[in-house]
Amino acid sequence: MGMTISEKILAAHAGKKEVSPGDLIQARIDLALGNDITAPVAITEFARIGVDRVFDPEAIALVPDHFTPNKDINSAEQAKVLREFARKYQITHYFEVGRMGIEHCLLPEQGLVGPGDLIIGADSHTCTYGALGAFSTGVGSTDLAAAMAAGEVWLKVPPSIKFHFYGQLQPFVGGKDLILYTIGQIGVDGALYSAMEFTGETIASLGMDDRFTMANMAIEAGAKNGIFAVDERTIEYVTGRYKKPYTIYTSDPDAEYRLTYEWDVSTLEPQVALPHLPENVRPVREVGNIELQQVVIGSCTNGRLSDLRAAAQILKGHKIHRDLRLIIIPGTQEIYQQALREGLIEIFIDAGAAVSTPTCGPCLGGHMGILARGERALATTNRNFIGRMGHPESEVYLSSPVVAAASAVKGRIVHPEEVLKSA
Amino acid sequence: MLKGKVWRFGQDVDTDMIIPARYLNTSDPAVLAAHCFADVAPEFARQVVPGEIIVADKNFGCGSSREHAPLALKAAGISCVIAASFARIFYRNALNIGLPILESEAAAQEVKAGDLLQVDLAEGINTNLSSGRVYQTKPFPPFMRELINGGGLIPYLRQKLAGTGEV
Numbered sequence: 321m322g323m324t325i326s327e328k329i330l331a332a333h334a335g336k337k338e339v340s341p342g343d344l345i346q347a348r349i350d351l352a353l354g355n356d357i358t359a360p361v362a363i364t365e366f367a368r369i370g371v372d373r374v375f376d377p378e379a380i381a382l383v384p385d386h387f388t389p390n391k392d393i394n395s396a397e398q399a400k401v402l403r404e405f406a407r408k409y410q411i412t413h414y415f416e417v418g419r420m421g422i423e424h425c426l427l428p429e430q431g432l433v434g435p436g437d438l439i440i441g442a443d444s445h446t447c448t449y450g451a452l453g454a455f456s457t458g459v460g461s462t463d464l465a466a467a468m469a470a471g472e473v474w475l476k477v478p479p480s481i482k483f484h485f486y487g488q489l490q491p492f493v494g495g496k497d498l499i500l501y502t503i504g505q506i507g508v509d510g511a512l513y514s515a516m517e518f519t520g521e522t523i524a525s526l527g528m529d530d531r532f533t534m535a536n537m538a539i540e541a542g543a544k545n546g547i548f549a550v551d552e553r554t555i556e557y558v559t560g561r562y563k564k565p566y567t568i569y570t571s572d573p574d575a576e577y578r579l580t581y582e583w584d585v586s587t588l589e590p591q592v593a594l595p596h597l598p599e600n601v602r603p604v605r606e607v608g609n610i611e612l613q614q615v616v617i618g619s620c621t622n623g624r625l626s627d628l629r630a631a632a633q634i635l636k637g638h639k640i641h642r643d644l645r646l647i648i649i650p651g652t653q654e655i656y657q658q659a660l661r662e663g664l665i666e667i668f669i670d671a672g673a674a675v676s677t678p679t680c681g682p683c684l685g686g687h688m689g690i691l692a693r694g695e696r697a698l699a700t701t702n703r704n705f706i707g708r709m710g711h712p713e714s715e716v717y718l719s720s721p722v723v724a725a726a727s728a729v730k731g732r733i734v735h736p737e738e739v740l741k742s743a
Numbered sequence: 744m745l746k747g748k749v750w751r752f753g754q755d756v757d758t759d760m761i762i763p764a765r766y767l768n769t770s771d772p773a774v775l776a777a778h779c780f781a782d783v784a785p786e787f788a789r790q791v792v793p794g795e796i797i798v799a800d801k802n803f804g805c806g807s808s809r810e811h812a813p814l815a816l817k818a819a820g821i822s823c824v825i826a827a828s829f830a831r832i833f834y835r836n837a838l839n840i841g842l843p844i845l846e847s848e849a850a851a852q853e854v855k856a857g858d859l860l861q862v863d864l865a866e867g868i869n870t871n872l873s874s875g876r877v878y879q880t881k882p883f884p885p886f887m888r889e890l891i892n893g894g895g896l897i898p899y900l901r902q903k904l905a906g907t908g909e910v
């Protein structure tokens with residue numbers, strides 16, 4: 321019986337010839353991730369295990385990105401727990417404020433994740449690294465503690481679902497629209513427990529940033545992981561970053577899938593998710609007249625360089641609407657610097673945007689752009705649950721960076737063409 | 744081998760039903776157990792006998808990722824939960840704290856409240872002693888049985904890593 325990429329990676333890390341969906345395995349991990357919210361809990365649990373060192377100081381990444389630069393005393397205490405743990409156990413990949421980024425933008429960029437790896441993180445969007453052909457999934461703090469001590473995790477092998485996309489995408493349509501469309505079709509539990517495998521000619525034509533965006537939101541369909549086959553673009557991306565040898569796995573032709581979806585996306589329009597679930601998806605021209613008070617461009621979903629370039633392409637020579645705040649947050653320091661060099665930051669500030677150092681900030685309603693009662697935001701983030709960005713009576717819409725930038729100019733949700741036409 | 748009478752629940756039993764959020768200001772197992780199912784089955788905490796088993800329909804444990812939910816069930820004396828399916832994080836949390844859980848659609852369809860069940864975790868065989876029906880589930884591999892028997896992931900590791908002197 322053939323196996324899928326996900327099954328092959330899990331089998332290899334469990335030291336088995338083959339695994340099948342439903343098997344419980346104990347697998348060796350290549351990297352464990354924690355942040356300033358989840359790692360402190362894991363560090364308390366770690367102490368209960370009673371070991372005096374971590375399994376491998378080079379295979380743990382600790383990133384204080386959620387409430388940093390610290391927004392209050394509590395968050396400062398949490399970040400301190402992380403920092404002291406990192407020092408005590410000489411964790412190589414601890415990223416201090418000023419040198420950090422949002423974890424899921426940072427780890428691939430820094431070459432800490434590569435094809436064929438098994439990665440766990442105490443953060444639900446750890447599934448992002450599946451874009452590189454890795455098996456990567458979110459776990460709890462107890463799991464992180466155990467992984468830091470033993471370098472292992474137990475996993476239930478998920479069944480795979482295949483998502484096959486074909487057709488050439490329209491202008492202004494990209495990875496974010498494909499994943500929003502997908503979640504709109506199958507619902508927020510449409511891939512529960514499962515591995516989402518993205519294939520087809522449309523996927524092959526996508527750049528890495530678009531693939532990261534798609535894998536990032538696999539959890540929004542309930543999936544355990546999202547995964548892409550490795551191709552030349554993947555190899556180009558990891559070359560020079562990822563220093564370890566890696567293995568490329570491909571799904572066998574006779575691998576078994578729980579379900580297969582096939583979609584012609586050649587006429588797909590930019591997509592928007594309406595409050596309060598990522599599955600409430602509509603083409604941008606069908607959302608109606610939605611006035612906005614805030615637009616946020618950033619997050620582990622869409623805070624990468626190509627996202628900023630796309631936003632700048634729209635914003636160049638425009639001012640944002642006078643009744644609206646635009647907050648732009650580059651995903652990492654490296655992305656921030658490159659955006660500076662390319663003149664993107666200047667375009668943003670000229671347009672009237674507030675640009676911030678990398679942080680999760682408003683994405684989880686943490687800081688740096690919290691919504692008041694009744695306010696409405698369009699964000700390039702991944703969740704629009706009730707109160708996600710602030711007051712329980714505020715609203716969050718989700719879209720790609722081009723739609724977000726165009727909407728910031730118009731003060732309501734619009735198709736990017738509306739801005740370019742009026743230029 | 745586990746043996747106990749059955750408590751029946753339906754589908755989508757969420758973590759707020761298992762332990763309402765107002766009791767989350769403690770992680771004392773005894774307190775959690777006293778309020779387990781407080782809103783939806785107030786008699787549960789008073790009447791549950793150690794060793795009893797919960798059988799439920801699909802998506803048991805959905806909602807928040809609170810580890811308090813499986814903790815409350817375990818502290819109440821529940822020896823095993825059998826459901827058509829579990830929410831993903833509840834599944835991890837339950838096994839990590841040493842509460843065995845099993846997936847069986849057939850059991851979820853047929854088992855009734857008050858039935859006497861016998862569960863063999865090593866073989867994955869669940870026998871309904873009241874009806875005589877047998878439900879086969881995937882047996883837990885040895886490491887998972889050790890983990891459950893040892894009281895969960897942290898105690899299991901403490902033992903394992905101390906035992907071998909490894910790490």
Ligand code: SF4
Pocket residue numbers: 386422423424443445619620621679680683684701702
């Ligand atoms: S940017 Fe948002 S979704 Fe991503 S890790 Fe931070 S809080 Fe989570």
